[in-house]
Amino acid sequence: MTGKLAMFGGTRTVTLDEADRKLLAWPIVTDAERTAILDVLEHGGFTSVGAGAAVVRELEARWAAYTGTRHCAAVSNGTTAIELAIAAAGLDPGAEIVVPALSFIATATAPLRHRIKPVFADIDPRKFTLAPAAAETAITPRTQAILAVHLHGLPCDMTELRALADRHGLRLVEDAAQAHGATYRGRQAGALGDIAAFSLNVSKNLPTCGEGGLVTTDDADMHDQVVLRRQFGERVPDKGERPYVSEVVAGNAKLSSMQAAFTRCQLDRLAEWVAERERNVSGLLAGLADLPGLVLPWTPPDRTHAWHMLRFRFDVAAMGMPDVAPGAARSLLQRALRAEGVPLQRYQSMPLPAQPALRAGKYDPREHPVTAAVLDDSLTLQRWHLNPASEPVLRRCVEAFHKVWANLDVLAPVARQAS
Ligand SMILES: Cc1ncc(COP(=O)(O)O)c(C=O)c1O
Known part of the structure; x- marks a missing residue:
């Protein structure tokens, strides 16, 4: 040596x-992924609406079950997952959110897309995640949420952050983009805050063959907001004619069915x-x-x-x-x-x-x-x-x-x- x-x-x-x-x-690509993608190609339904809905819904149901949450919505990438989670958390424009000073850029830009100001707080020197004491000093009368980033895959000090959020009446949003399968006191990342965002980017621990994201929550209203906002602010019925009515200003953040099919196979393992x-x-x-x-x-x-x-x-x-x-x-x-x-x-x-x-x-x-x-x-x-x-x-x-x-x-x- x-x-x-x-x-x-x-x-x-x-x-x-x-x-x-x-x-x-x-990522590891096996015959399971090849077959699943060919299946989508053969049966049509390339997007998450219409014929492609089933495969996306199956991934959502299985990720909700894996994380132990009531709801999951599949979206186009991890950045939009955070954006939609923040939108669904219902913060007021001009409000502040406490964000760790060490993270990926999307953690800080996602709030800004909703005119929420990230206020940066320092990290723990050994865990590399948001230090609860530093988060507390970053709280002002305008603060409405904490963004807990499970950086590198290690869950944040969620008990302390939850207590802090409760004391100040704040939402607790998880950026779990790097933390698929991590647990905190027996519970899965994604089930530790009010709402959580995952990335399915090809580099992530639960990847797709490209870009994708997932949003988990126990809160039916927040889930409803994510679903609404991933598709032009429209409620699209399973059957019947699309009404083309947009309730809120929103973009297009749907996950394609091929990507869902790939991730569903990865999830098996x-x-x-x-x-x-x-x-x-x-x-x-x-x-x-x-x-x-x-x-x-x-x-x-x-x-x-x-x-x-x-x-x-x-x-x-x-x-x-x-x-x-x-x-x-x-x-x-x-x-x-x-x-x-x-x-x-x-x-x-x-x-x-x-x-x-x-x-x-x-x-x-x-x-x-x-x-x-x-x-x-x-x-x-x-x-x-x-x-x-x-x-x-x-x-x-x-x-x-x-x-x-x-x-x-x-x-x-x-x-x-x-x-
Ligand atoms: C901590 C963190 N948040 C958010 C994201 C954004 O995810 P995506 O690349 O899927 O948009 C990433 C991806 O690298 C990340 O590592």
């Missing part, structure tokens, strides 16, 4: 042949894959546990992680280089590990409020110090661990980490110079 680093001309630890690439393929991924990731993390300064993702005992992404932080002091700037260490470790064949990447390069699209004036990262520190000193593993067959490749990733750590004395002066 030692030897010269690949970035300095040594042998790369993780090389992939065609068989390995198959172990990493995501979700529970099994959740368990296998848990085993593989546990093995990976166990293999990395003794590397000083490598801070592994953490799952509190009251919840399970969907492992959409794994975020590793680097503690320069524990790595024996306290004088190196965390950003310089992270950047060098990324080069070293990528050269060894481990495709670590940044996930988000700045806090959401620093995004040019959202920034009003100059943003000071000291407003969200934990988010800023996490972005500076961490990297993520994406996709490679999603396929349940990826375990042999993950084992080689462990070797690559060990090799890099065995060479920290070589890397330290380079990092020192860079910082």
Whole structure:
């Protein structure tokens, strides 16, 4: 596991042949998906209305059953799922919603589409999700909701956020785009707030062959609003003539039946894959546990992680280089590990409020110090661990980490110079 680093001309630890690439393929496409899509092609009904409604409804019913919610509406993608969930939550234009400073851009833009202002709050340094204490300080008289993002697949501190929401009379909306199959105190993500949004993007743990989304809730009125708003604000009867009456201003956010058919097949295997991924990731993390300064993702005992992404932080002091700037260490470790064949990447390069699209004036990262520190000193593993067959490749990733750590004395002066 030692030897010269690949970035300095040594042998790369993780090389992939065609068989390995198959172990990493995501999403997994089997005959079940092929047959389901051919079935749609042969029987017509390409959209979610008319003949295509049955396959979409089946996915909705099965996702509601999986998450333990009363209602599910399939929509065109995860971004529209959040937009529709917020619209259905009935917030007033001009109201505020508390949003974590670390998330995907759609978390912040979705409220703005309804003229709801995202107010950013800092995250927890180990869970990477909204810190309830920070969320509380972000609440103002205009706040009407909290957007709980189960980032990377780890459910937020929902008991604390629920209590906070109840104390202030707020809606609690889940962004569960990355958290299919994660649980909190025995309940599924998607059943933890007033309404929840999932993404079915091809990269997600429950994917479709393209774009899609799901909205779950126990509230019949909110579900009704999502259904209304995914289709031009119209109520379309199952049978009979379409009346063409729009009750609210709304766009078109329907899921196509082919996409529903694909996801329905994926759902057949979700529970099994959740368990296998848990085993593989546990093995990976166990293999990395003794590397000083490598801070592994953490799952509190009251919840399970969907492992959409794994975020590793680097503690320069524990790595024996306290004088190196965390950003310089992270950047060098990324080069070293990528050269060894481990495709670590940044996930988000700045806090959401620093995004040019959202920034009003100059943003000071000291407003969200934990988010800023996490972005500076961490990297993520994406996709490679999603396929349940990826375990042999993950084992080689462990070797690559060990090799890099065995060479920290070589890397330290380079990092020192860079910082
Ligand atoms: C946390 C989060 N929210 C929302 C979205 C938006 O989902 P989609 O890409 O399906 O629109 C994503 C997708 O990357 C996400 O990761």
